[in-house]
Amino acid sequence: MLTLHSFRKSFGSQLILDVPELQFPKGVHWIKGKNGSGKSTFFNCVAGLSPYQGTIQLDEFDLRSQPDSYKLRVNYSQSEPAFPEFLTANDLIDFFVTLKKAGPEQAQSLKEALGVSDYADAATGSYSSGMLKKLSIVLSFLGNPDWIILDEPLITLDKEAQQIVTEMIVKKRAEGVSFLFATHQDFENAYIEATNVYEVKDQQITRLS
Amino acid sequence: MxxxxxxxxxxxxxxxxxxxxxxxxxxxxxxxxxxxxxxxxxxxxxxxxxxxxxxxxxxxxxxxxxxxxxxxxxxxxxxxxxxxxxxxxxxxxxxxxxxxxxxxxxxxxxxxxxxxxxxxxxxxxxxxxxxxxxxxxxxxxxxxxxxxxxxxxxxxxxxLISGFRQWTSKLPRPLSMLFIHQLFTRHAVLLLATKAISITVIVGAVLIFEMDGTDYRLLTLGMLLSGGVNAAFSFQYHKFEQKDLSLFKNLPISTSSWFGQFTVSYLLLLIPETVVFLGNTLTKAPLSLLIGSILLPVALLSLYQSVLYRKSISMDNFIKYPFFATAILFFVILGYVPAYLLGIGLLLVSYLIFRVCYRSFDLTIDA
Structure with missing residues (x-):
C-alpha cells in the first residue's frame, strides 16, 4: 500500500498539491489531469526526486526516514527522460542494475524486448525522444520493485513499442507489481484495466472510480 | 530588435x-x-x-x-x-x-x-x-x-562535440567520474583554460615561496586561490545534477554516499593542480601542510556545492560565496591556522550543510 498523509507540495509560495490523506492499494492506478495540474510533480515526489511536506510511505517504509529501502521498491520513468548525453544505454543500465540489485539477465531481456540492444552502445546524446523513452522504461522495470511509476509511458513510442510496453505492464502486474501512471492517451484496453482512476485538479487528487 | x-x-x-x-x-x-x-x-x-x-x-x-x-x-x-x-x-x-x-x-x-x-x-x-x-x-x-x-x-x-570525446570515452564512468566526462564533453576549453590559470597561480605561489624560503603559508594561499579559480565548477556540477542526474535521486544512494561521490569528483578534478603542487613542494614542506593544502580546494568546492543545496540560486548570487570564502580564509591562513585543520574542518562543515540541505532541495526545478 502506498500511503500519503498530510502531503503538500509547493514551489516557493505557490501551492501545487494538498492531499490530507490518500492511499493506493496494490493494483494499477491511472492518474489523470490537465497539463500543469501537478501529475508529474506528484510523481517526482513519490519517486523521491522532489522534496515535499507530510509523509509518503510504502508499507512500513517511509520515504524520508528510510529512503534506501523505499527507493529499492519504487521505480520511475519520467515523462521527458534526461540523462548525461555522454553515457550509453549500457552504462546507465549497468549502473541501475547495480543499485537496484537487478540481474544482468533481466536487463538483457528488457533491452531485447524494447529493441534497446540495437543502440545500447551509442551515447544517449544521439538518441531520439522515442529511444530515450524506451531506455527510461527499461530502467524503470529493473530490479524487484513493488511499484513502478510511469509518467506518459506511451508518448513518442511507435505502435509496436506501445504494444510491447502494455504487455510488459500486464506481465509485471501478474507478478504482483503495482503501477501508478499518467497518460493523456486512452490507456485502458483489452489488456489493462485500471484498479482506480484519479484526477489531479485544484491541488487535490480525487478518486474518480 | x-x-x-x-x-x-x-x-x-x-x-x-x-x-x-x-x-x-x-x-x-x-x-x-x-x-x-x-x-x-x-x-x-x-x-x-x-x-x-x-x-x-x-x-x-x-x-x-x-x-x-x-x-x-x-x-x-x-x-x-x-x-x-x-x-x-x-x-x-x-x-x-x-x-x-x-x-x-x-x-x-x-x-x-x-x-x-x-x-x-x-x-x-x-x-x-x-x-x-x-x-x-x-x-x-x-x-x-x-x-x-x-x-x-x-x-x-x-x-556530442568535443574533440576529446575519442579518448575520454575510454575513461571509466562511475558516478564520481560523470561530471569529469561532462566537462570534457561540453566544456573542454573552459576546463583547460581554468586548469592553466589554476596551475599558473600555484606555480606563482611556489616561486614566491622559494624566494622567501620559510613562509609555508604562501603554499596554502596558492592552493586557496586555486580553489577560487575552480569555484565555478561547483555551480556547473549543480546544474549538471539538475539537468541530467535528477532520475538518479530515485536510486538508493545514501546521503553520505552522494556527498562522497562529488567530493571524489573534485579530488579527481584537481589532480593536475595536485601533481604540480606536489611536484614542486614535496621535499620543501612538511607532509601535513602539503596534504592539508591539497585538501583545502577539494573541501572548498564541496562546501560551495553543499551551499547550492540550501536554495536555488543563480550564478550571480552564487559567486559571492567563493569570493567571501576566499577572502576570509586568506586572513585565516595568514593567521597561521594549520592547513590540515582548515581542510578537514571545511570538509566536515560542508558535509553537515549538505546533510541538512540535500533532502529538502528540489533537483527537478531550475534556479
Whole structure:
C-alpha cells in the first residue's frame, strides 16, 4: 500500500498539491489531469526526486526516514527522460542494475524486448525522444520493485513499442507489481484495466472510480 | 530588435560571465588585491609606451577573444539553443551590428583594461600608442565578431562535440567520474583554460615561496586561490545534477554516499593542480601542510556545492560565496591556522550543510 498523509507540495509560495490523506492499494492506478495540474510533480515526489511536506510511505517504509529501502521498491520513468548525453544505454543500465540489485539477465531481456540492444552502445546524446523513452522504461522495470511509476509511458513510442510496453505492464502486474501512471492517451484496453482512476485538479487528487 | 538583443545577451553573454566567474574572481583578485593603484598605473604606462610592449596585452586579449568565441560555439550546439539558427532570418544590416554589439559585451573586461592603457597613452601624449591601442581593440572586436557571425548563421549538429570525446570515452564512468566526462564533453576549453590559470597561480605561489624560503603559508594561499579559480565548477556540477542526474535521486544512494561521490569528483578534478603542487613542494614542506593544502580546494568546492543545496540560486548570487570564502580564509591562513585543520574542518562543515540541505532541495526545478 502506498500511503500519503498530510502531503503538500509547493514551489516557493505557490501551492501545487494538498492531499490530507490518500492511499493506493496494490493494483494499477491511472492518474489523470490537465497539463500543469501537478501529475508529474506528484510523481517526482513519490519517486523521491522532489522534496515535499507530510509523509509518503510504502508499507512500513517511509520515504524520508528510510529512503534506501523505499527507493529499492519504487521505480520511475519520467515523462521527458534526461540523462548525461555522454553515457550509453549500457552504462546507465549497468549502473541501475547495480543499485537496484537487478540481474544482468533481466536487463538483457528488457533491452531485447524494447529493441534497446540495437543502440545500447551509442551515447544517449544521439538518441531520439522515442529511444530515450524506451531506455527510461527499461530502467524503470529493473530490479524487484513493488511499484513502478510511469509518467506518459506511451508518448513518442511507435505502435509496436506501445504494444510491447502494455504487455510488459500486464506481465509485471501478474507478478504482483503495482503501477501508478499518467497518460493523456486512452490507456485502458483489452489488456489493462485500471484498479482506480484519479484526477489531479485544484491541488487535490480525487478518486474518480 | 530589442527583444532579439535581449535574448541573445541572456543566451550568450550572461552565461559566459557566469561560467567564467571563477576566472574573473581570481584575475581581478590577483591584480587588484596584490597591486596598489600607483603600481597599476606604472604597468599600464609601460605597456602603452611602445607598440612592442602593447603586443603583450594584445596577445592576452586575443586569447581572451578566442575564449569568448569557443564559448559561443559550444553554447550554439546546445539543444536548448538551436533556435539561434533563426538569426539568419534577420537582414544583414540588422544582424551584423547586433553581433558586433554582442562581441563588444563579451570583450568588456579586455576593453576595460584597454581603456586604462588608452588613458595612460593620452595622458603622456603618446598619440601613436593611443591609436594602436584603440585600433587594435577595434580590429580584435571586428575580427571576432566576423567569426561569431559566420558561425551563428550556420546550422550545426547539437550532438556530442568535443574533440576529446575519442579518448575520454575510454575513461571509466562511475558516478564520481560523470561530471569529469561532462566537462570534457561540453566544456573542454573552459576546463583547460581554468586548469592553466589554476596551475599558473600555484606555480606563482611556489616561486614566491622559494624566494622567501620559510613562509609555508604562501603554499596554502596558492592552493586557496586555486580553489577560487575552480569555484565555478561547483555551480556547473549543480546544474549538471539538475539537468541530467535528477532520475538518479530515485536510486538508493545514501546521503553520505552522494556527498562522497562529488567530493571524489573534485579530488579527481584537481589532480593536475595536485601533481604540480606536489611536484614542486614535496621535499620543501612538511607532509601535513602539503596534504592539508591539497585538501583545502577539494573541501572548498564541496562546501560551495553543499551551499547550492540550501536554495536555488543563480550564478550571480552564487559567486559571492567563493569570493567571501576566499577572502576570509586568506586572513585565516595568514593567521597561521594549520592547513590540515582548515581542510578537514571545511570538509566536515560542508558535509553537515549538505546533510541538512540535500533532502529538502528540489533537483527537478531550475534556479
Amino acid at each position: 530589442s527583444a532579439v538583443r535581449k535574448v541573445l545577451v541572456r543566451t550568450l553573454v550572461k552565461p559566459f560571465y557566469q561560467a567564467n566567474a571563477g576566472f574573473f574572481l581570481v584575475t581581478v583578485g590577483l591584480l587588484f588585491g596584490f597591486l596598489k593603484t600607483p603600481q597599476h598605473i606604472d604597468i599600464a604606462t609601460a605597456l602603452a609606451y611602445s607598440p612592442l610592449y602593447y603586443s603583450i596585452p594584445f596577445a592576452l586579449f586575443t586569447l581572451y577573444a578566442i575564449k569568448t568565441l569557443q564559448f559561443c560555439y559550444t553554447a550554439q550546439r546546445l539543444k536548448t539553443n538551436q533556435f539561434l539558427s533563426g538569426l539568419v532570418m534577420l537582414r544583414p544590416g540588422a544582424r551584423v551590428p547586433l553581433i558586433i554589439y554582442l562581441q563588444t559585451l563579451l570583450m568588456v573586461p579586455a576593453l576595460a583594461y584597454s581603456g586604462l592603457l588608452l588613458t595612460m597613452a593620452l595622458q603622456h601624449q603618446l598619440w601613436m600608442s593611443a591609436a594602436i591601442v584603440a585600433g587594435g581593440n577595434l580590429l580584435l572586436i571586428l575580427t571576432a565578431a566576423h567569426f561569431l557571425h559566420k558561425r551563428l548563421i550556420t546550422p550545426v549538429d547539437s550532438s
